[in-house]
Amino acid sequence: MLLRLVPQETNIKFMKARYFGFVLSLLAIIASIGLFAVNGLNYGIDFRGGISIEIGMEDGGDVPLADVRRIVGGLDLGDVQVQEFGGASEALIRIERQPGDARAQTNAMSSVRAALSEEIPAVSFRQENVVGPKVSGELKRDGTIAVAVAVFAVLVYIWFRFEWQFGLGAVVALVHDVLLTVGFFSVTQLDFNLSIIAALLTIVGYSLNDTVVVYDRVRENIRRYRKMPMEDLLNLSLNQTLGRTLMTSTTTLLALFALFFFGGPVIQGFTAAMIWGVVIGTYSSVLVAVPLLLQMNVKRESLLPVDDEKDPTVDKTRTGNPFEHI
Amino acid sequence: MLTFPRWKKLFILLVCLGGILTALPNFLTEEQRSELPAMMPSDTLSLGLDLQGGVHLLLEAETDDVVDTKLKNLAEQVRDIRKSVAHLNFRNIRISGTSVTFEVTRDEYIERAREELLPITQTTTGGVNPLLGGGVQEVTLEREGRKFTLNLTPEGINVQKRDAVARAMEVIRRRVDPNGTREITVQREGDDRIVLQVPGEDDPEALKRIIQTAAKLTFHDVVTDLSQQDMQRGRLGAGVSLLPLKEGGMIAIRDRVIVDGADLTNAQPSFDQNGRPAVSFTFNTSGARKFGNHTRANIGRPFAIALDEVVISAPTIQSAILGGSGIITGAGDVTETQELATLLKAGALPIPLEVLEQRTVGPDLGADSIAAGEWAAVIGFVGVIIFMTVSYGLFGIAANIALVVNLILIMGALSLFGATLTLPGIAGIVLTIGMAVDANVLVFERIREEQNAGAKPFTAMEQGYGQAFSTIMDANITTFIAAALLYVLGSGPVQGFAVTLGVGIVTSIFTAVVLTRFFLASWVTRARPEKLPI
Numbered sequence: 039m040l041l042r043l044v045p046q047e048t049n050i051k052f053m054k055a056r057y058f059g060f061v062l063s064l065l066a067i068i069a070s071i072g073l074f075a076v077n078g079l080n081y082g083i084d085f086r087g088g089i090s091i092e093i094g095m096e097d098g099g100d101v102p103l104a105d106v107r108r109i110v111g112g113l114d115l116g117d118v119q120v121q122e123f124g125g126a127s128e129a130l131i132r133i134e135r136q137p138g139d140a141r142a143q144t145n146a147m148s149s150v151r152a153a154l155s156e157e158i159p160a161v162s163f164r165q166e167n168v169v170g171p172k173v174s175g176e177l178k179r180d181g182t183i184a185v186a187v188a189v190f191a192v193l194v195y196i197w198f199r200f201e202w203q204f205g206l207g208a209v210v211a212l213v214h215d216v217l218l219t220v221g222f223f224s225v226t227q228l229d230f231n232l233s234i235i236a237a238l239l240t241i242v243g244y245s246l247n248d249t250v251v252v253y254d255r256v257r258e259n260i261r262r263y264r265k266m267p268m269e270d271l272l273n274l275s276l277n278q279t280l281g282r283t284l285m286t287s288t289t290t291l292l293a294l295f296a297l298f299f300f301g302g303p304v305i306q307g308f309t310a311a312m313i314w315g316v317v318i319g320t321y322s323s324v325l326v327a328v329p330l331l332l333q334m335n336v337k338r339e340s341l342l343p344v345d346d347e348k349d350p351t352v353d354k355t356r357t358g359n360p361f362e363h364i
Numbered sequence: 365m366l367t368f369p370r371w372k373k374l375f376i377l378l379v380c381l382g383g384i385l386t387a388l389p390n391f392l393t394e395e396q397r398s399e400l401p402a403m404m405p406s407d408t409l410s411l412g413l414d415l416q417g418g419v420h421l422l423l424e425a426e427t428d429d430v431v432d433t434k435l436k437n438l439a440e441q442v443r444d445i446r447k448s449v450a451h452l453n454f455r456n457i458r459i460s461g462t463s464v465t466f467e468v469t470r471d472e473y474i475e476r477a478r479e480e481l482l483p484i485t486q487t488t489t490g491g492v493n494p495l496l497g498g499g500v501q502e503v504t505l506e507r508e509g510r511k512f513t514l515n516l517t518p519e520g521i522n523v524q525k526r527d528a529v530a531r532a533m534e535v536i537r538r539r540v541d542p543n544g545t546r547e548i549t550v551q552r553e554g555d556d557r558i559v560l561q562v563p564g565e566d567d568p569e570a571l572k573r574i575i576q577t578a579a580k581l582t583f584h585d586v587v588t589d590l591s592q593q594d595m596q597r598g599r600l601g602a603g604v605s606l607l608p609l610k611e612g613g614m615i616a617i618r619d620r621v622i623v624d625g626a627d628l629t630n631a632q633p634s635f636d637q638n639g640r641p642a643v644s645f646t647f648n649t650s651g652a653r654k655f656g657n658h659t660r661a662n663i664g665r666p667f668a669i670a671l672d673e674v675v676i677s678a679p680t681i682q683s684a685i686l687g688g689s690g691i692i693t694g695a696g697d698v699t700e701t702q703e704l705a706t707l708l709k710a711g712a713l714p715i716p717l718e719v720l721e722q723r724t725v726g727p728d729l730g731a732d733s734i735a736a737g738e739w740a741a742v743i744g745f746v747g748v749i750i751f752m753t754v755s756y757g758l759f760g761i762a763a764n765i766a767l768v769v770n771l772i773l774i775m776g777a778l779s780l781f782g783a784t785l786t787l788p789g790i791a792g793i794v795l796t797i798g799m800a801v802d803a804n805v806l807v808f809e810r811i812r813e814e815q816n817a818g819a820k821p822f823t824a825m826e827q828g829y830g831q832a833f834s835t836i837m838d839a840n841i842t843t844f845i846a847a848a849l850l851y852v853l854g855s856g857p858v859q860g861f862a863v864t865l866g867v868g869i870v871t872s873i874f875t876a877v878v879l880t881r882f883f884l885a886s887w888v889t890r891a892r893p894e895k896l897p898i
Contacts, residue, residue, distance in 0.1 A: 040754065040755055040756060040757050040897075040898070041751075041754040041755045042755075043755075046812065046816055047816075092729065094728070139718070140424075140718055140719055140720045140721075141718065141719070143722075144572070144719050144722055147568075147722065148569055151569070162726060162728065163566075163724065163726055164725070164726045164728060164729040165723075165724065165725050165726060165729050166568070166722070166723065166724040167721075167722070167723045167724075168719075168721065168722040168723070169720075169721050170719070170720040170721060172424075172720055173422060173720045173721045180853055183853065184849060184850070184853040184854065187849055187853065188845070188846050188849045191845050191849065192842060192845060192846075195841065195842060195845060196842075199838060232854075232858055233788055233858065233861075235854075235858065236788060236850060236854065236858045236861050236862075239846045239849060239850050240795070240843075240846060240850075240861075240865070242846050243842060243843035243844075243845070243846030243847065244799070244843065246839075246842040246843070246846075247799075247802070247839040247840075247842055247843050248839075250835070250838045250839045250842055251806065251835050251838075251839055254834065254835040254838055254839075255835075258831075278813065279809075281809045281812075282802075282805050282806055282809045285755065285805040285809070286799070286801070286802040286805050288751065289748045289751060289752070289797075289798045289799075289801050289802070289805070290795070290798035290799055290802075291798070292744060292747040292748055292751060292798060293744035293745075293747070293748060293794050293795060293797045293798030293799075294744075294794075294795065294798065295744075296740045296741075296743040296744035296747060296794065297740040297744065297791055297794050297795075299740075300736060300739040300740040300743055301736050301737060301739075301740040301790075301791065301794075302732060302733055302736030302737070302787075304414075304729075304733060304787060305787055305788065305791050308788065308791060309791070312795070
């Protein structure tokens with residue numbers, strides 16, 4: 039007997055829960071924006087400029103955090119944070135952006151390096167990053183543009199493939215996912231760096247993947263069941279794709295959890311964002327993107343072919359498939 | 365659609381074989397790789413700096429200096445003409461904005477001046493890449509009464525700047541990797557930025573010292589007839605400057621460069637006759653001639669050797685030096701002369717460089733990251749394989765085989781493209797493992813559905829693959845859009861992630877749709893089951 043995550047035939051009335059979903063999402067979005075406004079994000083040096091240094095000990099012992107704090111703190115470099123990094127044998131030192139240009143940053147880096155090597159001879163420098171004020175500003179701008187462009191590109195694609203209501207629904211779901219992820223980073227105060235932008239864009243891709251699969255089924259059903267009320271039709275589509283939705287989320291999460299627990303501290307923030315994004319993305323596909331179609335009153339006429347024989351977008355269900363020979 | 369024509373089978377076989385062949389070198393030792401037949405691919409994945417350790421620097425060239433230098437040269441050329449051409453005189457030679465202005469002292473000089481200045485306006489920039497500068501006029505000449513203006517054209521300035529950045533890149537390469545063995549990367553980013561990556565380097569300070577020194581070596585005539593008072597008051601006269609001496613104090617020299625480091629063909633650390641560390645150098649023919657002429661005409665007078673506007677020594681000319689070689693003393697100890705020799709051999713940096721971003725990864729961290737990434741990949745992989753098998757049985761096994769092939773194809777494709785594997789790149793692969801089975805999940809769920817609706821095995825399979833395909837395409841295209849944007853807009857490690865994600869999407873469509881269908885169709889046609897075990 040094979041494992042089934044959900045029974046073959048489910049008949050969950052997702053649409054009944056749509057107001058619950060809307061309210062929940064709205065509250066979550068408001069909370070995210072509020073948190074972002076109040077707490078802000080813990081921007082990493084990629085976006086803020088400054089210095090981060092990851093140190094360890096050559097003998098593999100524990101890093102003497104107190105000593106490190108004292109030594110680096112004594113260099114008069116402004117705000118310095120020293121914390122454990124993935125265990126006691128490593129530490130992360132973060133130093134705020136030094137006033138002045140890029141040279142001020144690299145000079146500060148040199149002095150930290152020199153001071154630490156002198157007082158703690160066994161220290162090993164595992165990773166050092168120095169980002170000047172000019173670059174950090176650009177990275178922040180480019181990151182924001184990347185996410186915005188991605189959302190827009192997706193809107194265009196869905197519009198092209200479906201109808202405007204679908205495009206709008208998908209983008210609302212996307213923006214929802216991105217905002218909640220920003221909220222997640224605001225709550226956890228995890229380091230928000232360049233790789234998180236990568237995670238955000240991947241979440242955009244994944245969430246969309248999920249939404250598109252369900253939308254595809256909705257379109258197919260609209261053409262097949264021409265008399266079925268829209269609410270039932272959307273429920274049916276969601277139930278039909280529920281098995282797949284959960285299977286894929288599970289396999290993806292399996293891979294992500296493996297990365298989270300065994301991939302090392304460097305990419306933990308990235309995987310944490312992805313895990314959150316997959317969960318949120320799955321939720322938003324089911325309880326945001328599809329119910330929105332009902333709210334927006336999708337006209338089934340616009341999706342029905344004028345002439346089944348000539349329209350290439352028609353799913354010629356029983357007579358073959360346009361992609362058959364690929 | 366469940367029957368496969370021969371060409372299609374052949375195609376599938378070829379793709380898989382190609383993947384295995386291109387991925388293979390990654391699993392061989394260097395020795396085994398060198399024994400591969402020449403026609404087999406031997407490229408491996410190159411590891412990013414975050415995995416192998418090293419220094420990454422983002423440098424910005426201060427290209428404004430290019431204009432300054434160019435203007436000074438122009439003014440110098442004008443002075444040269446005044447000096448060398450009889451019956452011609454200029455006054456009020458001034459630099460303002462991007463132009464040099466001056467006046468001829470008499471109206472009858474105008475024609476002559478125009479003739480003499482014409483060659484300057486005809487110079488076009490060749491530079492490192494002649495394609496860039498082909499036919500761009502650098503300087504234009506205007507006249508208003510007696511007043512002449514030499515303007516630098518914006519196009520000319522641009523070409524100059526680009527050219528300077530290109531030359532700086534070449535100098536960096538020669539300085540950091542004089543023997544060409546270190547696999548460093550020097551890349552231009554945007555107009556005036558340079559990315560330098562040095563694998564295996566763990567001392568960013570030394571690296572920065574090497575690349576940021578201008579190492580501009582110039583030989584000047586020393587002005588000896590100035591009184592101490594004049595020097596202190598700065599009454600130096602035209603074309604004379606005060607430069608600091610390395611051992612302390614100041615010295616007055618003529619700005620005019622007798623010969624400079626650009627004419628050097630070789631420089632080596634050595635010792636002078638008193639056993640002090642020195643750098644011996646050799647000029648090329650033109651440098652030897654210039655130096656020879658000057659020394660012959662100025663026996664008994666001192667000349668100054670300046671490095672980056674600091675005079676390191678000012679020896680007196682004992683005799684004409686015609687052989688084109690000599691030594692420089694006073695540069696410092698043995699380490700300093702060695703460094704200076706390398707710098708001189710690599711040439712002067714045409715423009716100052718500022719470090720905007722500096723990232724260093726120690727070798728231990730790189731190794732740890734690789735180990736962690738492999739671990740995560742193995743665990744994620746095993747987890748997904750088990751899960752697919754218990755969920756879809758025989759079909760799941762087919763999907764798993766496809767997954768293995770997919771990983772091989774990803775590795776092969778990345779090796780083939782010479783892509784760089786970064787830590788986020790590994791994350792991309794692990795993520796692909798999770799998402800690659802999505803296509804199969806879509807197909808299998810569809811087959812189940814069709815079978816439950818009463819379809820016979822053949823029809824269920826056909827419908828499953830057929831119906832799921834457009835969904836799979838839609839879903840993957842959207843993710844691909846995200847990956848492409850990441851690649852275009854991202855930088856460094858993020859691009860590494862985008863590449864593996866994008867490649868993974870393409871290969872996974874092949875393995876999950878084409879390959880599994882091939883397996884399962886072969887099985888169904890042979891076993892002819894009553895019902896599909898799904």
